[in-house]
Amino acid sequence: xxxxxxxxxxxxxxVGAVVLLFVAYLMWGTALRAGxxxxxxxxxxxQQWGSGTGHGAGRVAPGPPRADQITLTTGQPFxxxxxxxxxxxxxxxxxxxxxxxxxxxxxxxxxxxxxxxxVGNFAVAGHRVTAGNPFWSLPSLKDGDLVYVDTRxxxxxxxxxxxxxxxxxxxxxxxxxxxxxxxRPTQRLITLITCNPAWTGTHRVIVTGKLVSAAAxxxxx
Amino acid sequence: xxxxxxxxLPGRPGPRTAWLLLLILLAAAVLWFGVFPWLQLHxxxxxxxxxS
Numbered sequence: 660x661x662x663x664x665x666x667x668x669x670x671x672x673x674v675g676a677v678v679l680l681f682v683a684y685l686m687w688g689t690a691l692r693a694g695x696x697x698x699x700x701x702x703x704x705x706q707q708w709g710s711g712t713g714h715g716a717g718r719v720a721p722g723p724p725r726a727d728q729i730t731l732t733t734g735q736p737f738x739x740x741x742x743x744x745x746x747x748x749x750x751x752x753x754x755x756x757x758x759x760x761x762x763x764x765x766x767x768x769x770x771x772x773x774x775x776x777x778v779g780n781f782a783v784a785g786h787r788v789t790a791g792n793p794f795w796s797l798p799s800l801k802d803g804d805l806v807y808v809d810t811r812x813x814x815x816x817x818x819x820x821x822x823x824x825x826x827x828x829x830x831x832x833x834x835x836x837x838x839x840x841x842x843r844p845t846q847r848l849i850t851l852i853t854c855n856p857a858w859t860g861t862h863r864v865i866v867t868g869k870l871v872s873a874a875a876x877x878x879x880x
Numbered sequence: 881x882x883x884x885x886x887x888x889l890p891g892r893p894g895p896r897t898a899w900l901l902l903l904i905l906l907a908a909a910v911l912w913f914g915v916f917p918w919l920q921l922h923x924x925x926x927x928x929x930x931x932s
Contacts, residue, residue: 666881669881669882670881673881677911680908680911680912680916681911681916681919684911684912684916684920685920685925688912688916689920692917757928757929757930757931758929758930758931759920759921759922759924759929760921762928762929763920763921769930784928784929784930785928786926786928787926787928788925788926789920789925789926794928827927830930833930852928852930853926853928854926854927854928857926858925858926859926859927860924860926860927861927863927863928
């Protein structure tokens, strides 16, 4: 009996230590991995675009937008997202796909939704916690805040127009006209998605915005 | 389990402690670099993923 109790105690101590280590991994290990992945994805994108290391991000050359030719491959980056309200240096790549394998390294474009600047709804999901907490501050965005999306040729500027909380089953938020499946879109929208509250999967925070300008991207941005 | 492990390690208490630390580090490394990345793909800790 004594041996059994001692064995059980040792097992519980071991499980406790492993759980603590897993929590540490989620908080810091995933941030390190995502940071390395972001560095690699950014380099990959800049190399594809032939635009150096991204110094001077934010400068946009005057001129009309050009026709983007974006090829979507799951797990591959095709754009950068910048939200100045999160800090001057806040910038993440957007990769194709929103399964855990993708969100663990970068915010992802929801498959089936429109591309940046297109008529309809460009939806992007990101982790609020783990993987560098890219959308940690999403619920703090206010109406009027700006969201920039840089593609190879253009910079699209969206203005935040609203925020609400939905259940994870409410996928109508990613419809071309959110909440109106089948309706023909006329506006160019963005929808940013993350979990709420943090560390749970019970609800999602949805931040919506409208395109206010599109311009040719300077080589430096 | 831990008693058996301690008794199985070679040498005097000093080298045994060093062996034990090495084993703990090895187990932690296997968890950190192998098990946890795999587990993270199967444990949705924040529910942001959208599988369409």
